[in-house]
Amino acid sequence: MLTARTIKKVPEVTRSTASRAAAPSPSAPPDDVRSTPAIRAALLRIAGEYREMPGLRLTLPQAARLLGVDRSTCELVMTTLIERKVLKRAPNGSFIRR
Numbered sequence: 333m334l335t336a337r338t339i340k341k342v343p344e345v346t347r348s349t350a351s352r353a354a355a356p357s358p359s360a361p362p363d364d365v366r367s368t369p370a371i372r373a374a375l376l377r378i379a380g381e382y383r384e385m386p387g388l389r390l391t392l393p394q395a396a397r398l399l400g401v402d403r404s405t406c407e408l409v410m411t412t413l414i415e416r417k418v419l420k421r422a423p424n425g426s427f428i429r430r
Contacts, residue, residue, distance in 0.1 A: 371408065371409065371412075374405070374406075374409045375409055375412060375413065377399065378395065378399060378413060379413060381398065382418065382429045388428070389422065389426040389427070389428050390426060390427050391427075392407060392410065392425075392427075395410060395427060410427055413427075414427075417430055418430060
């Protein structure tokens, strides 16, 4: 099962690396978990499913099972697709094509 933890690798900080680490620049863009290959693949897959089946209505648990990911990762994918105006949320909470 794909989880957010397996998607975003966080380097382990030790005392020797912590003392050498530079402070992040305020102008540096934050790490966006949506830019990982696994998330991009999930975004393309679920958008493709909705294109192939225009009447598709999925709840969050159904979408998570379809993608084979945990709930928080699925929520990130579905929210991103709503932001990109691919999907919208129906009054009953299911995700439908826009």
